[in-house]
Amino acid sequence: MSEAKTLIEVQHLKKYFKVPSGMNHAVDDVSFTINRGETLGVVGESGCGKSTLGRTLIHLQEPTDGKIFLDGEDVTNISGEKLKMVREKEQIIFQDPYSSLNPRIKIESAVMEPLKCSHRFKDKNQMKEEAGKLMELVGIDERLRQSYPHELDGGRRQRVCIARALALNPDFIVCDEPVSALDVSIQAAVLNLLMDLQDQRGLSYMFVTHDLSVVRHISDHICVMYLGQMVEKCETKELFANHLHPYTKALLSAIPSTNVHAPIKRIQLKGEITSPINPKPGCRFAARCPYATEACHQPQELIEISKNHFVSCCRVREIN
Amino acid sequence: MSSENKNIKRQPEWIALCRRVVKSGGAKLGAIIFAIILLFCIFGPLFSSYGPNDIDLMSMYGGPTLKHPFGTDALGRDMMARLMYGGRYSILLGIMASFCSAFIGIVLGSIAGYFGGHTETIIMRIMDIWSSLPGMLLCILVSAVMGSGFLSTVLALTVGSIPGGTRMIRGQVLQERSKEYVEAAEAFNCPKYSIMFRHLLPNCIQPMIVMATMSIGSVMIQAASLSYIGLGVQPPTPEWGAMLADGRSYIRTYPHLLLVPGLAIAATVLAINLLGDGLRSALDPKLRD
Numbered sequence: 109m110s111e112a113k114t115l116i117e118v119q120h121l122k123k124y125f126k127v128p129s130g131m132n133h134a135v136d137d138v139s140f141t142i143n144r145g146e147t148l149g150v151v152g153e154s155g156c157g158k159s160t161l162g163r164t165l166i167h168l169q170e171p172t173d174g175k176i177f178l179d180g181e182d183v184t185n186i187s188g189e190k191l192k193m194v195r196e197k198e199q200i201i202f203q204d205p206y207s208s209l210n211p212r213i214k215i216e217s218a219v220m221e222p223l224k225c226s227h228r229f230k231d232k233n234q235m236k237e238e239a240g241k242l243m244e245l246v247g248i249d250e251r252l253r254q255s256y257p258h259e260l261d262g263g264r265r266q267r268v269c270i271a272r273a274l275a276l277n278p279d280f281i282v283c284d285e286p287v288s289a290l291d292v293s294i295q296a297a298v299l300n301l302l303m304d305l306q307d308q309r310g311l312s313y314m315f316v317t318h319d320l321s322v323v324r325h326i327s328d329h330i331c332v333m334y335l336g337q338m339v340e341k342c343e344t345k346e347l348f349a350n351h352l353h354p355y356t357k358a359l360l361s362a363i364p365s366t367n368v369h370a371p372i373k374r375i376q377l378k379g380e381i382t383s384p385i386n387p388k389p390g391c392r393f394a395a396r397c398p399y400a401t402e403a404c405h406q407p408q409e410l411i412e413i414s415k416n417h418f419v420s421c422c423r424v425r426e427i428n
Numbered sequence: 429m430s431s432e433n434k435n436i437k438r439q440p441e442w443i444a445l446c447r448r449v450v451k452s453g454g455a456k457l458g459a460i461i462f463a464i465i466l467l468f469c470i471f472g473p474l475f476s477s478y479g480p481n482d483i484d485l486m487s488m489y490g491g492p493t494l495k496h497p498f499g500t501d502a503l504g505r506d507m508m509a510r511l512m513y514g515g516r517y518s519i520l521l522g523i524m525a526s527f528c529s530a531f532i533g534i535v536l537g538s539i540a541g542y543f544g545g546h547t548e549t550i551i552m553r554i555m556d557i558w559s560s561l562p563g564m565l566l567c568i569l570v571s572a573v574m575g576s577g578f579l580s581t582v583l584a585l586t587v588g589s590i591p592g593g594t595r596m597i598r599g600q601v602l603q604e605r606s607k608e609y610v611e612a613a614e615a616f617n618c619p620k621y622s623i624m625f626r627h628l629l630p631n632c633i634q635p636m637i638v639m640a641t642m643s644i645g646s647v648m649i650q651a652a653s654l655s656y657i658g659l660g661v662q663p664p665t666p667e668w669g670a671m672l673a674d675g676r677s678y679i680r681t682y683p684h685l686l687l688v689p690g691l692a693i694a695a696t697v698l699a700i701n702l703l704g705d706g707l708r709s710a711l712d713p714k715l716r717d
Binding site for chain 1 (some may be wrong): 608609614616622627
């Protein structure tokens with residue numbers, strides 16, 4: 109893993125939201141790197157800050173604290189022309205292809221719009237041609253180009269969203285649960301499309317999902333989040349073979365097994381999810397963790413257990 | 429699935445909309461009445477042998493006759509001619525004022541809804557104060573300051589209905605802007621004005637169209653009231669409200685002086701309201717077939 113290959117580096121990123129009852133720590137001290145051409149899967153339950161992390165990363169929201177580097181350059185608090193340039197390198201694909209396309213704009217215009225806004229093409233026909241190429245790339249038939257989004261099915265719409273995200277030739281795409289709103293058969297097609305595009309264009313993805321089988325299929329690295337904090341981070345194979353954090357264990361035990369003779373013993377979590385509003389210091393999972401002790405209420409650090417395998421649990425060596 | 433798409437010849441959206449509007453009986457009736465009134469006001473004068481201000485002192489207060497189907501007024505002017513010319517002013521006043529206020533409401537509401545924060549607070553608090561003043565009082569105030577005349581009357585009538593439109597558009601924008609296509613547009617550097625007016629507005633404007641159409645009627649009534657108290661269009665210009673005002677002293681003796689413009693106003697407002705109602709059901713996605 110050489111330095112030059114690193115595309116995105118995030119250091120101690122924090123994103124807090126002000127809510128009437130205090131501060132919602134949506135993302136709290138998260139650090140990771142994503143290499144060029146690789147995929148980082150981010151998993152965790154609903155409301156753990158996965159999507160906020162993605163949106164913060166591509167400058168749709170300003171981080172409260174921490175730093176984001178793109179190609180080694182600090183892009184944390186940028187504005188104006190600089191922000192525009194950086195945004196062209198980072199795009200997003202949303203979960204719901206029904207609300208991520210404007211219902212009143214034909215899909216051809218939707219794909220052309222980023223091109224128009226970037227002013228890369230002077231000529232309208234050139235733009236049309238480029239949009240045509242993009243739609244061909246993602247597998248949208250020519251006859252559908254003048255359709256409105258509601259005339260397409262979910263998979264096709266998601267393909268349009270992908271074409272739109274690719275229009276500016278980005279280096280990095282945040283996929284915010286791109287397949288969770290689709291049928292399983294279409295999920296596979298869209299995932300394969302995303303992986304093909306990654307091979308062809310050397311894209312890096314941050315793949316936000318709660319679907320563990322999807323993340324296993326597509327990611328090189330996985331980071332597991334719980335209530336805004338990163339609890340475990342390692343390579344995909346390593347995570348599925350040798351998961352160490354109690355939360356990851358519980359999460360992975362929830363994957364249904366196809367082997368009826370050797371059912372996985374599910375780890376049932378008890379208790380309520382801690383509120384992310386003004387949380388106490390220490391491990392946020394402690395309230396539900398079967399191994400919790402006094403030490404867990406002290407601030408936790410990411411410990412490198414083996415090479416590139418980080419776990420945020422003070423008892424990790426004892427319990428494994 | 430959608431393979432027939434290419435072969436289907438697309439109907440322009442507005443033609444389809446017009447079809448849906450006149451589908452309901454009420455809206456059809458409204459459209460017919462409104463069309464008749466419009467034709468009457470636009471082309472009627474071509475066939476009339478009297479000007480709106482031709483005084484004929486020999487035939488004052490005349491009842492309906494063949495020569496003067498709607499009678500004559502206190503100066504012997506032909507009521508039908510005055511009605512036709514007056515309709516031009518009244519209807520144009522109503523349309524212009526309600527669309528001016530809709531336009532201002534759209535701009536202010538979009539800005540408030542999209543930008544939020546202090547911008548929103550400032551705009552909306554101003555609207556709160558604005559709407560706490562009675563609309564008619566504002567009208568009177570503006571026309572007293574601006575003087576009378578067609579354009580200042582339009583302005584006076586516009587002023588009163590701005591807050592309602594602004595609020596409505598802001599509410600719609602707030603609802604719409606949380607959708608992901610707005611974020612996607614932000615992610616590819618879509619300029620803010622383009623997000624506001626190209627992306628958000630078309631998805632927010634439908635209730636505003638209905639509201640503006642419905643308000644034509646009430647604005648016309650307001651215009652008539654302004655003229656009635658002598659602040660609107662000035663005599664001898666024939667405006668329906670002004671005609672009412674002229675006739676008020678003869679309400680017992682020559683009621684046709686009030687009935688003719690009064691019924692004209694009532695019919696027009698009714699027609700516009702029926703049309704607006706049809707437009708509302710045509711634009712409501714839940715009521716579509």
